[in-house]
Amino acid sequence: MFAAAMAGVAVTMLLLLIRALLGPTVYDRILAVNVFGTKTVLLIAVLGFLDGRPEFLDVALVYALINFIGTVAVLKFMQYGDLGWGESDHPDGDV
Numbered sequence: 297m298f299a300a301a302m303a304g305v306a307v308t309m310l311l312l313l314i315r316a317l318l319g320p321t322v323y324d325r326i327l328a329v330n331v332f333g334t335k336t337v338l339l340i341a342v343l344g345f346l347d348g349r350p351e352f353l354d355v356a357l358v359y360a361l362i363n364f365i366g367t368v369a370v371l372k373f374m375q376y377g378d379l380g381w382g383e384s385d386h387p388d389g390d391v
Contacts, residue, residue: 298346302339309335326370333363 309332316328337360344352 298342302342302346305335305339305342309339322374326367326374330363330367333359333367337363 312328312332312335316325316332319325337356340352340356340359344350344356
């Protein structure tokens with residue numbers, strides 16, 4: 297049963313890779329990569345359950361956090377062209 301779940305997740309990951317390569321916009325590609333990361337977390341969790349290794353859930357959680365932070369960073373870079381504080385955006389205003 298879980299092997300069928302892993303096969304289904306693998307098929308959706310393949311479809312997401314196709315969407316990430318074809319686009320048409322950069323935001324479609326970013327969304328596809330983000331969902332691919334989410335599916336990877338699911339795949340790691342199911343694999344850990346099949347192998348009887350609960351420590352894989354810790355790895356899946358860390359990967360989920362990295363995926364979220366990476367997606368936010370890429371979207372911020374795409375919108376502003378920079379990841380740091382701009383001179384007018386700094387909360388102190390004197391930088």
